[in-house]
Amino acid sequence: MTDVRTDKKFFLFACLALALGTLALYWPVTSYPFINFDDDEYVADNPVTQAGLTWHGLVWAFNGIHVGNWHPASWLSHMIDCQLFGTNAGGHHLVNVLFHITNTLLLFAFLRSATGFEWRSAFVAALFAWHPLHVESVAWVSERKDVLSTFFWLLTIIAYAGYANFSKIKNSKSKNCYALALVLCALAMLSKPMAVTLPFTLLLVDVWPLNRIQNSEFRIQNSKNLLIEKIPFFLLSLALCTVTFFAQRSVGAVSSVGWSSRLGNVPVAYVRYLEKTFWPADLAIIYPYVYHWPVAAIAGATLLLGFISILALVLLRRGPWLASGWFWFLGTLVPVIGFVQVGAQSMADRYFYIPSIGLFSVLVWGAAEFCENRPNGKIILSLIGGSALVGCVLTTSLQIAYWQDSETLFLHALAVTQNNYVADNALGKTFEQAGDNARARALYEEAVRIEPRYAVSQFNLGVCLIGFGLKDAAFEHLAAAAQLDPGNPDAQFNLGVFFLQNQHWPDATRCFAATLRLQPEFVPAHIHLAETLVKQGKFNEAAAQYRDALRMDPNSANAKNGFATLLAAHPELK
Numbered sequence: 001m002t003d004v005r006t007d008k009k010f011f012l013f014a015c016l017a018l019a020l021g022t023l024a025l026y027w028p029v030t031s032y033p034f035i036n037f038d039d040d041e042y043v044a045d046n047p048v049t050q051a052g053l054t055w056h057g058l059v060w061a062f063n064g065i066h067v068g069n070w071h072p073a074s075w076l077s078h079m080i081d082c083q084l085f086g087t088n089a090g091g092h093h094l095v096n097v098l099f100h101i102t103n104t105l106l107l108f109a110f111l112r113s114a115t116g117f118e119w120r121s122a123f124v125a126a127l128f129a130w131h132p133l134h135v136e137s138v139a140w141v142s143e144r145k146d147v148l149s150t151f152f153w154l155l156t157i158i159a160y161a162g163y164a165n166f167s168k169i170k171n172s173k174s175k176n177c178y179a180l181a182l183v184l185c186a187l188a189m190l191s192k193p194m195a196v197t198l199p200f201t202l203l204l205v206d207v208w209p210l211n212r213i214q215n216s217e218f219r220i221q222n223s224k225n226l227l228i229e230k231i232p233f234f235l236l237s238l239a240l241c242t243v244t245f246f247a248q249r250s251v252g253a254v255s256s257v258g259w260s261s262r263l264g265n266v267p268v269a270y271v272r273y274l275e276k277t278f279w280p281a282d283l284a285i286i287y288p289y290v291y292h293w294p295v296a297a298i299a300g301a302t303l304l305l306g307f308i309s310i311l312a313l314v315l316l317r318r319g320p321w322l323a324s325g326w327f328w329f330l331g332t333l334v335p336v337i338g339f340v341q342v343g344a345q346s347m348a349d350r351y352f353y354i355p356s357i358g359l360f361s362v363l364v365w366g367a368a369e370f371c372e373n374r375p376n377g378k379i380i381l382s383l384i385g386g387s388a389l390v391g392c393v394l395t396t397s398l399q400i401a402y403w404q405d406s407e408t409l410f411l412h413a414l415a416v417t418q419n420n421y422v423a424d425n426a427l428g429k430t431f432e433q434a435g436d437n438a439r440a441r442a443l444y445e446e447a448v449r450i451e452p453r454y455a456v457s458q459f460n461l462g463v464c465l466i467g468f469g470l471k472d473a474a475f476e477h478l479a480a481a482a483q484l485d486p487g488n489p490d491a492q493f494n495l496g497v498f499f500l501q502n503q504h505w506p507d508a509t510r511c512f513a514a515t516l517r518l519q520p521e522f523v524p525a526h527i528h529l530a531e532t533l534v535k536q537g538k539f540n541e542a543a544a545q546y547r548d549a550l551r552m553d554p555n556s557a558n559a560k561n562g563f564a565t566l567l568a569a570h571p572e573l574k
Contacts, residue, residue, distance in 0.1 A: 038142035052083035073190035074145040099147035114209035145192040152188035199233035208320035267301035282416035328358025455485035
């Protein structure tokens with residue numbers, strides 16, 4: 001390692017260039033609307049979030065599973081945004097961009113301080129700031145959890161580095177830094193469950209760039225101390241892993257994909273991330289799951305990953321940056337690489353946000369070491385590096401443009417992928433909201449044809465067919481959605497409405513009751529259940545449902561009118 005340079009002018013200039021360059025690159029997103037994929041559940045149609053930072057919202061964020069995960073810090077962040085900007089999507093986008101800029105500067109400051117290499121550190125930060133694979137994490141409001149968890153993640157590592165440095169000189173400040181790192185680690189995990197791998201990255205940081213393993217004070221016989229001091233961090237990780245698994249399983253997010261398919265997808269997905277790092281083409285918000293990869297592709301990917309891993313271990317002493325960065329990339333992707341398959345995607349650009357730090361460090365340090373002692377090495381390195389950054393900026397600017405609205409985003413996804421039933425469904429929803437029900441119906445039908453087990457498209461198609469007067473076909477798809485996703489209150493509610501309109505009172509009662517078990521404060525379900533109970537002559541039970549509805553929403557005209565009609569016919573219920 002070279003001597004640490006303290007060129008403050010270079011540091012300030014680099015920070016300014018990184019910050020202003022990233023702000024200019026991502027500025028267009030501040031004029032973009034919310035998209036109709038998760039943004040509605042997180043902000044656009046979420047009354048709790050839109051109310052701003054309230055005591056009810058604070059309790060709600062911590063006390064329950066929402067949108068398949070437990071990440072209360074991210075919910076509070078969205079509430080603060082609504083407090084500041086209301087439902088103006090531009091403000092929410094701007095905060096994402098500012099977090100991304102901050103993460104870039106934190107990464108640069110940490111690497112520069114820990115390694116002493118200013119240009120290398122700045123280049124890693126520039127790749128992080130401007131690489132096209134990071135557009136999804138920044139341009140998607142719902143991915144606030146990505147930029148927020150990374151913010152706390154990097155602060156955790158900086159605090160941990162302070163603890164490690166103060167420990168060398170037996171300074172009492174080390175305890176404060178350790179406590180701060182633990183608190184920041186918890187905040188990272190409360191922002192996004194993927195942060196459960198953070199304790200593992202602290203071990204890698206010990207290897208490089210802190211070099212605690214190689215220092216004379218920390219030889220092999222003392223390496224167990226490095227593990228012992230991480231125990232509180234790993235306990236936090238274990239607790240969140242447990243909560244996340246049961247949360248996603250409870251809402252049906254954990255896929256039933258067989259082990260053979262999942263294990264086959266793992267090495268291929270890793271290599272696809274590597275491929276898109278070097279050639280970021282055909283990026284999409286959803287990459288459909290491929291159930292059967294060719295054996296040759298799986299074997300080739302496994303051999304490549306194994307070869308690089310063995311090489312990193314062999315060169316551990318000569319180039320610890322290779323082992324630290326490479327295993328950072330592999331390890332931080334473990335929660336989302338498919339061992340436990342969540343959702344319908346085989347991989348996702350947003351999953352690369354944190355893992356990219358390790359990979360970019362390997363590429364930059366590797367290229368610099370390779371060119372360092374070669375003739376014209378600096379010139380070659382500058383040309384390659386400059387070309388890479390220019391390519392990143394141009395490609396990222398193009399990728400950002402695809403996020404300008406839902407229609408553009410999902411049309412692009414369909415253009416660069418195959419059998420993308422999730423994109424078909426989302427684009428259908430976009431057309432339905434625009435009043436183009438014919439195109440919406442065609443897309444929903446295509447989504448169901450590709451993957452009939454996808455409950456969301458079954459549900460949307462069923463609702464759409466009701467508008468075309470095709471009640472029998474609508475019932476089939478609504479029933480399929482309710483069976484495929486019994487934990488979805490919307491599917492249960494709409495199936496109940498169908499039964500109510502077609503005078504199937506017991507079935508309607510069952511569906512509305514199921515809706516209220518899943519979402520007890522859903523006032524329309526209370527009202528419709530009351531109507532259904534009246535039809536069956538269960539007047540006392542109906543009155544109780546009307547009272548519950550009015551308690552939750554005293555201004556509900558439907559509840560007032562329905563209850564008044566019931567009391568007029570049965571005054572003894574007063």
